[in-house]
Amino acid sequence: MILALDNIHAHYGKSHVLQGVSFEVGDGELVTLLGRNGAGKTTTLKSIVGVVPSTSGSIRFAGKPVQGLPPHVIASQGVCLVPEHRGIFKLLTVEENLLLGQRKRSPWQLDDVYRIFPRLKERRTNGGGQLSGGEQQMLAIGRALMNNPKLLMLDEPVEGLAPVIVEEIVSQLKTIKAAGVAILLVEQNLEVCTQLADRHCVLEQGRIVYTADNATFLADEEVKDRYLGVG
Ligand code: ATP
Numbered sequence: 669m670i671l672a673l674d675n676i677h678a679h680y681g682k683s684h685v686l687q688g689v690s691f692e693v694g695d696g697e698l699v700t701l702l703g704r705n706g707a708g709k710t711t712t713l714k715s716i717v718g719v720v721p722s723t724s725g726s727i728r729f730a731g732k733p734v735q736g737l738p739p740h741v742i743a744s745q746g747v748c749l750v751p752e753h754r755g756i757f758k759l760l761t762v763e764e765n766l767l768l769g770q771r772k773r774s775p776w777q778l779d780d781v782y783r784i785f786p787r788l789k790e791r792r793t794n795g796g797g798q799l800s801g802g803e804q805q806m807l808a809i810g811r812a813l814m815n816n817p818k819l820l821m822l823d824e825p826v827e828g829l830a831p832v833i834v835e836e837i838v839s840q841l842k843t844i845k846a847a848g849v850a851i852l853l854v855e856q857n858l859e860v861c862t863q864l865a866d867r868h869c870v871l872e873q874g875r876i877v878y879t880a881d882n883a884t885f886l887a888d889e890e891v892k893d894r895y896l897g898v899g
Contacts, residue, residue, distance in 0.1 A: 670850045676725035687874035698851040700861045703871035709854045718742045746818035754808040758797030769814035781810040802833035821852040
């Protein structure tokens, strides 16, 4: 098991946003975290990396407790979050952005990232600010890989992107998964989720209310209607 959350609670001031979140991600597994707007998906990701500290419960990464540790210590254990707004340095080149993520002895070097994202290689000397939205997303994922994550967490990676770019990113994520990186994906695009995932977890009002493998989820129209407003 790479990640295990047990009864995690988190607050913003008086607002009790996570009310006992429990789920697990296995080694090399791709799990989605689904749910309507405001369900607590982003907050769950932020709790895992320690940016929004959880107030009770336990978070274990590769068997070790991580809750309460500062974000940089959690990151150094191999958890990497690609946030919704990507955090690209616009005035640095593509290659400089990638090198910022680099770790000593990481199996992921520039050439490995360029093999997965040929567009980034083509644009290696361009400024981050000159990239399209899709290319910025690829750069954010590539930079996270340079950090050698055991668990890569992505917050709405294909939101607002053209279908042809979405397809490209889906195939790139398949390659990253095949390399053995576990992925926790928050994404509203259910087609993308069901193309990629081993398992889905649905969050509602700060609790996991449903978990199923991909085949079971695909066949379950009622759950899509009840918790996600589609189907
Ligand atoms: P979305 O898809 O809309 O981002 P989400 O499932 O990711 O939804 P969160 O962003 O985790 O949901 O938000 C959960 C709840 O916490 C919402 O009610 C939201 O308004 C609230 N919230 C989020 N960030 C903050 C913050 N910084 N301060 C106060 N409340 C917040």
